[in-house]
Amino acid sequence: AFEVVLARSGKSVTVAEGQTIVAALSHIGVRVNVSCEQGICGTCLCTVLSGEPDHRDSYLTDEEKAENDQIMVCCSRSKGPTLVLDL
Numbered sequence: 001a002f003e004v005v006l007a008r009s010g011k012s013v014t015v016a017e018g019q020t021i022v023a024a025l026s027h028i029g030v031r032v033n034v035s036c037e038q039g040i041c042g043t044c045l046c047t048v049l050s051g052e053p054d055h056r057d058s059y060l061t062d063e064e065k066a067e068n069d070q071i072m073v074c075c076s077r078s079k080g081p082t083l084v085l086d087l
């Protein structure tokens, strides 16, 4: 599990094993637009302010993934205990 902190709204939520970031956010009333939910379409792109994403998508290029400043929240996760998003 890891924690997602939302910098703009000041909210945070724990993302359990087997749960997506999108699902965890919906539990605290934060809705992110999704379409494919498989890391392909790019709809759910969010800006990462801090932390290291565990990229599981096939939308971002390897170079973009290495920058660690964007994440597809429908399928990607966090390598560390906390991920701060610009939401």
Ligand code: FES
Binding pocket: 033, 034, 035, 036, 037, 038, 039, 040, 041, 042, 043, 044, 045, 057, 059, 072, 073, 074, 075
């Ligand atoms: Fe398509 Fe996340 S909803 S990449």
